Amino acid sequence: MRSVCVVGLGLIGGSVLRAAAAAGHVTWGATASEDDARAAARDGYDVVDLAAALERAVVQDALVVVAVPLPAVENVLRALPEGVRLTDVVSVKGPVADLVARVAPHARYVGGHPMAGTSRSGWDAGRADLFRDAAWVVTAEDGTDLDVLSDVVGLALAAGAHVVPTTAAEHDAAVARISHLPHVLAAVLASVGADGGPLALALAAGSFGDGTRVAGSRPELVLAMCEGNRAALLDAVDDALGRLGAARGSLASTGGLAKTVEAGHAARLELERRPDLTDTTVDLTSPGALRALRDLGSRGGRVVALNGSTALARTP
Amino acid sequence: MRSVCVVGLGLIGGSVLRAAAAAGHVTWGATASEDDARAAARDGYDVVDLAAALERAVVQDALVVVAVPLPAVENVLRALPEGVRLTDVVSVKGPVADLVARVAPHARYVGGHPMAGTSRSGWDAGRADLFRDAAWVVTAEDGTDLDVLSDVVGLALAAGAHVVPTTAAEHDAAVARISHLPHVLAAVLASVGADGGPLALALAAGSFGDGTRVAGSRPELVLAMCEGNRAALLDAVDDALGRLGAARGSLASTGGLAKTVEAGHAARLELERRPDLTDTTVDLTSPGALRALRDLGSRGGRVVALNGSTALARTP
Numbered sequence: 053m054r055s056v057c058v059v060g061l062g063l064i065g066g067s068v069l070r071a072a073a074a075a076g077h078v079t080w081g082a083t084a085s086e087d088d089a090r091a092a093a094r095d096g097y098d099v100v101d102l103a104a105a106l107e108r109a110v111v112q113d114a115l116v117v118v119a120v121p122l123p124a125v126e127n128v129l130r131a132l133p134e135g136v137r138l139t140d141v142v143s144v145k146g147p148v149a150d151l152v153a154r155v156a157p158h159a160r161y162v163g164g165h166p167m168a169g170t171s172r173s174g175w176d177a178g179r180a181d182l183f184r185d186a187a188w189v190v191t192a193e194d195g196t197d198l199d200v201l202s203d204v205v206g207l208a209l210a211a212g213a214h215v216v217p218t219t220a221a222e223h224d225a226a227v228a229r230i231s232h233l234p235h236v237l238a239a240v241l242a243s244v245g246a247d248g249g250p251l252a253l254a255l256a257a258g259s260f261g262d263g264t265r266v267a268g269s270r271p272e273l274v275l276a277m278c279e280g281n282r283a284a285l286l287d288a289v290d291d292a293l294g295r296l297g298a299a300r301g302s303l304a305s306t307g308g309l310a311k312t313v314e315a316g317h318a319a320r321l322e323l324e325r326r327p328d329l330t331d332t333t334v335d336l337t338s339p340g341a342l343r344a345l346r347d348l349g350s351r352g353g354r355v356v357a358l359n360g361s362t363a364l365a366r367t368p
Numbered sequence: 369m370r371s372v373c374v375v376g377l378g379l380i381g382g383s384v385l386r387a388a389a390a391a392g393h394v395t396w397g398a399t400a401s402e403d404d405a406r407a408a409a410r411d412g413y414d415v416v417d418l419a420a421a422l423e424r425a426v427v428q429d430a431l432v433v434v435a436v437p438l439p440a441v442e443n444v445l446r447a448l449p450e451g452v453r454l455t456d457v458v459s460v461k462g463p464v465a466d467l468v469a470r471v472a473p474h475a476r477y478v479g480g481h482p483m484a485g486t487s488r489s490g491w492d493a494g495r496a497d498l499f500r501d502a503a504w505v506v507t508a509e510d511g512t513d514l515d516v517l518s519d520v521v522g523l524a525l526a527a528g529a530h531v532v533p534t535t536a537a538e539h540d541a542a543v544a545r546i547s548h549l550p551h552v553l554a555a556v557l558a559s560v561g562a563d564g565g566p567l568a569l570a571l572a573a574g575s576f577g578d579g580t581r582v583a584g585s586r587p588e589l590v591l592a593m594c595e596g597n598r599a600a601l602l603d604a605v606d607d608a609l610g611r612l613g614a615a616r617g618s619l620a621s622t623g624g625l626a627k628t629v630e631a632g633h634a635a636r637l638e639l640e641r642r643p644d645l646t647d648t649t650v651d652l653t654s655p656g657a658l659r660a661l662r663d664l665g666s667r668g669g670r671v672v673a674l675n676g677s678t679a680l681a682r683t684p
Contacts, residue, residue, distance in 0.1 A: 167571055167573055187570065187571055187573075189571070216567070216570060216571065218567055222567060223571075225564065225568075226564045226565075226567050226568040226571050227571060229560050229561045229563070229564040229568050230561045230564060230568045230569070230571055230572040230573075230575075230576040231571070231572075231573070231575055231576065233557065233560060233561075234557060234575035234576050234578070234579040235575060235629070236612070236615055236625065236628060236629075237553050237556075237557055237579060237612070238575070238578075238579060238632060238636075239615075239628050239629050239631065239632020239633070239635075240553075240608050240611045240612050240615065240628065240632065241549065241550060241553055241608070241632075242631075242632040242633075242635035242636045242639065243611055243628075243631045243632050243635045244545050244549060244604060244607045244608050244611065245545045245546045245549075245635060245639070246634075246635035246638050246639070247545070247607060248541065248542045248545040248546060249542075249666065249668075250666065250667055250668030250684065251532070251534055251538060251542050251665055251666050251667075251668060252541075252542040252545050252546045253546070253638065253639050253668060254503065254532055254665075254668040254669075254670070255483055255503055255505070255532065255539075255542050255543060255546055255547070256546040256547075256639060257483055257503075257546075257547070258582070259546075259547055259550035259551060259554070259581075259582045260546040260547065260550050260639070261639075262550070262554075262578050262579070262581045262582060263550040263553060263554060263578070263579055263581075263582070264632070264635070264636050264639065265575075265578045265579075265636075266574070266575045266578060266579070267632040267633055267635065267636035268633070268636045268637070268640065269633075271626070271629045271630050271633045274625075274629050274633075275624075275625055275626060275629055278619075278625050278629070279619070279623055279624060279625055282619060282623050285619060286616065286619055286620055288560060289612065289615065289616045289619065290616065291560045291563060292556050292557070292560050292612065293609070293612055293613060293616060295556045295559055295560065296552070296553070296556050296605065296608065296609055296612065297609060299552055299555075299556065299605065300602065300605045300606065300609060303594075303595070303598060303601065303602055303605065304602055307595055307598050308591075308595060309552065309590075309591055309594050309595055310587070310591060312552060312555050312556065312559075313551070313552075313555050313587045313590050313591055313594070314587050315555065315558075315559045316554060316555020316556065316557075316558040316559050316580070316583040317555070317558075317583055317584070317585075317587045317590075318562075319555075319558035319559045319561065319562035319580070319583065320554075320558045320580050320581075320583035320584045321584070322562050322569065323558065323561070323562070323569050323572060323576070323577075323580065324584065349567055349570075350565065350566065350567050351566055351567075352565075352566030352567060352569060352570040353570075354570070368566065
């Protein structure tokens with residue numbers, strides 16, 4: 053099993069370290085947070101300084117997992133030895149890939165994003181089963197190193213997740229729509245509701261409560277996530293503005309909202325639909341493996357196991 | 369206790385009839401739906417035709433509760449005898465008040481709106497405790513008949529609800545913000561998410577699920593509700609468009625969303641806040657009673673009991 057070096061021991065990094073260790077990987081970690089370092093060491097994990105951690109990664113040909121916030125990624129990349137196996141768990145993929153290309157083009161990089169909760173933070177919030185049954189996005193670009201991709205898929209599966217392969221651009225576009233836009237709309241709805249004063253809030257019931265729930269998240273986490281995905285989020289906001297503007301126009305002119313409401317209803321039913329899944333495999337040594345993986349992800353499929361160099365997948 | 373005549377025996381009307389009967393009121397009902405009439409009679413309720421129901425209402429000086437969909441209200445109003453005590457349970461108040469002024473200006477009308485679920489319909493979906501702990505809006509305009517207002521407050525309290533007094537215009541503006549706009553935004557979000565294809569839906573988690581939940585409601589119910597409150601909903605949609613456009617502009621120019629996200633967070637905390645409530649009373653025979661009731665509602669207060677002609681209230 054590939055050794056795993058985790059840089060950054062907050063909620064996600066700390067959970068990756070625990071999950072990898074629990075699955076039998078040799079693991080060690082590094083963090084700039086003295087609190088997290090102390091807490092992880094207290095819990096029996098091997099925590100060293102960044103330089104020592106990366107040196108050991110070279111010696112053991114380990115997979116380095118960068119689990120620091122986006123603004124801190126560049127400094128970690130600058131410290132990387134040549135040719136290291138590299139992944140990350142940052143919630144946007146295009147900006148990280150750009151940073152790697154600029155700062156550490158020698159790294160054997162495969163992007164990753166486990167879709168797990170972020171409402172708490174720090175080592176003590178982490179746990180080994182945080183990723184159980186979660187989607188873990190792995191980027192499969194043309195030219196991606198399939199050997200490292202197998203490492204990342206193996207780590208994700210070891211953590212109990214299933215793997216959704218896609219490109220950085222498609223990942224960022226998708227999460228803008230289903231994760232970042234919901235936070236923006238929830239904030240807008242909460243503000244418009246509160247502008248109605250105590251009477252409006254006194255009458256608020258289920259629909260307002262559901263629609264504003266994520267506005268209760270810590271603003272600094274929401275901002276880091278949304279602002280880090282600026283380009284893709286702008287596209288998603290523009291789509292929402294277009295659809296909301298069309299609803300406004302229709303309501304003002306004909307008084308009707310059927311198109312808006314019926315399209316939204318059909319979309320929600322599509323989300324609730326649980327299609328039958330078919331088993332399939334992808335040979336990770338074949339020349340078409342990367343394209344096959346991306347096709348799988350774009351159809352809503354997922355990798356659920358690795359058997360040697362064969363990925364076992366389920367697809368609608 | 370005032371006798372109660374309910375016209376329309378669907379989910380809401382059927383629940384009003386049951387709740388009033390359970391609280392000891394003499395009750396009877398009428399409905400254009402043969403299914404609802406048969407089901408209500410089967411359950412032991414007194415169901416007669418509309419003309420007979422209204423005639424009996426005159427004889428007994430009963431409170432007539434109009435519980436038909438907005439498009440059917442006018443026909444019921446045209447059948448009303450002179451000077452009848454009248455309320456309704458339609459989810460918009462301005463359009464109903466306008467209809468009453470035009471078609472039945474002789475009626476002693478006080479608008480009502482119990483804020484209870486509408487995801488199912490028909491007599492069989494109703495129950496006597498549907499309104500327990502719900503807000504029941506009662507309109508208190510200048511010139512409102514305080515005697516009939518007491519009837520409506522008494523009926524709402526007997527059904528287990530608390531009463532939020534306000535004007536038709538303020539009610540419609542408030543529900544546009546906290547009930548109708550959430551449906552429009554949920555529809556928009558669901559559509560933008562589904563436009564991301566199977567990959568996006570495969571990655572969708574809590575925030576998208578919460579934000580699109582009410583898009584699963586039956587489109588015809590959502591449309592009747594939203595389209596019936598056209599003017600106020602237009603204002604709410606414009607506020608949302610303005611806030612979303614400002615977020616778009618800020619994200620595009622500076623890359624920042626702090627203003628949007630922090631305002632939404634503060635608004636959500638305001639919704640979750642449970643302020644200490646103070647007991648107060650309103651003398652329903654005093655000249656300032658209607659203004660005192662409206663002030664109570666606009667502060668987020670509610671009437672929780674009637675003691676003779678004194679309303680006992682709780683206010684933040």
